[in-house]
Amino acid sequence: MKKIEDQRSKGRIFKKDSSFLKAEENVFDVPTLKLLYTFANKGIIGELGGSVSTGKEANVFYAAGNEGEVAVKIYRIHSSTFKAMDPYILKDPRFTHIRHSRKDIIFAWTQKEYQNLLRINRSGIRAPRPVTFDRNILVMEFMGKNGTAYPSLKDTKMDDEDARLFYDQIIENMRRMYVRASLVHADLSEYNILIDIEKAEAVIIDVGQAVTLNHPNARDFLARDIENIKRFFKKYGINEETKMILERIKQKKEEDTIIEPDPEDSAADTGENEETNKKETEEEE
Numbered sequence: 001m002k003k004i005e006d007q008r009s010k011g012r013i014f015k016k017d018s019s020f021l022k023a024e025e026n027v028f029d030v031p032t033l034k035l036l037y038t039f040a041n042k043g044i045i046g047e048l049g050g051s052v053s054t055g056k057e058a059n060v061f062y063a064a065g066n067e068g069e070v071a072v073k074i075y076r077i078h079s080s081t082f083k084a085m086d087p088y089i090l091k092d093p094r095f096t097h098i099r100h101s102r103k104d105i106i107f108a109w110t111q112k113e114y115q116n117l118l119r120i121n122r123s124g125i126r127a128p129r130p131v132t133f134d135r136n137i138l139v140m141e142f143m144g145k146n147g148t149a150y151p152s153l154k155d156t157k158m159d160d161e162d163a164r165l166f167y168d169q170i171i172e173n174m175r176r177m178y179v180r181a182s183l184v185h186a187d188l189s190e191y192n193i194l195i196d197i198e199k200a201e202a203v204i205i206d207v208g209q210a211v212t213l214n215h216p217n218a219r220d221f222l223a224r225d226i227e228n229i230k231r232f233f234k235k236y237g238i239n240e241e242t243k244m245i246l247e248r249i250k251q252k253k254e255e256d257t258i259i260e261p262d263p264e265d266s267a268a269d270t271g272e273n274e275e276t277n278k279k280e281t282e283e284e285e
């Protein structure tokens with residue numbers, strides 16, 4: 001601990017602004033700090049810049065490193081509502097074998113968000129490119145300009161014509177996610193879509209909870225995503241029937257390539273470690 005504090009006082013990776021220090025209190029336990037230093041030593045992150053967001057489960061920071069500008073999403077281990085994660089991870093066939101402790105669920109969640117980002121990117125959707133992950137920290141491409149994140153769809157001023165354009169893009173992204181990546185976002189709303197105004201492009205974020213189509217609740221999650229999008233766009237005069245939207249999302253097109261699960265994807269999915277996992281869980285109890 002002493003060593004970490006010494007490094008910190010040299011200001012190597014920490015910017016001393018008050019919002020940061022406040023956030024730091026509940027985010028950075030010792031292992032998290034050590035991991036940040038590991039990333040810094042590899043040059044993946046330089047000095048951590050300002051806090052971009054403090055959410056229910058994670059804090060997001062801006063940083064610049066040798067991979068360019070990145071967003072560092074740090075899941076809090078001790079002060080997050082991690083129980084809410086259960087339905088999205090324990091029933092995802094990729095993650096049914098993980099241990100159920102708070103820490104293991106959060107680590108698996110971080111890995112899941114990384115893997116989902118990979119699949120989503122490969123299916124031709126604009127979303128942050130994942131850079132790396134370990135334990136409770138995910139590093140990904142920063143979606144913004146000059147250190148400021150793109151505004152959310154919710155905070156974007158648009159006329160009806162712009163809205164129609166983004167609506168169609170979002171439905172097409174949901175289709176690609178479904179048909180090509182075999183994923184349902186499961187928390188899609190005007191909060192988890194950013195807008196790159198210059199390119200007039202919707203950017204999909206926050207995909208930790210996204211599940212594969214063989215998750216038992218995938219259908220309900222998709223229905224909820226559709227209702228959120230419908231509700232948001234209603235005020236712009238868009239009122240497509242749910243049945244029609246669902247048809248559009250499930251429609252296969254000739255140009256589609258189906259994304260095979262990444263070899264890394266199966267690490268938590270093979271069942272190979274089932275015996276060990278069971279044994280360790282028993283020991284913990």
Ligand SMILES: Nc1ncnc2c1ncn2[C@@H]1O[C@H](COP(=O)(O)OP(=O)(O)O)[C@@H](O)[C@H]1O
Nearest residue numbers: 052053055056060071128141142143144149206
């Ligand atoms: N890759 C990114 N680039 C830029 N900003 C981001 C990025 N990821 C997240 N953010 C910002 O942080 C906020 C919270 O991130 P999000 O992934 O939605 O986490 P939460 O689970 O807390 O909602 C977003 O609304 C956005 O403003």
Ligand SMILES: [Mg+2]
Nearest residue numbers: 055191192206
């Ligand atoms: Mg979010």
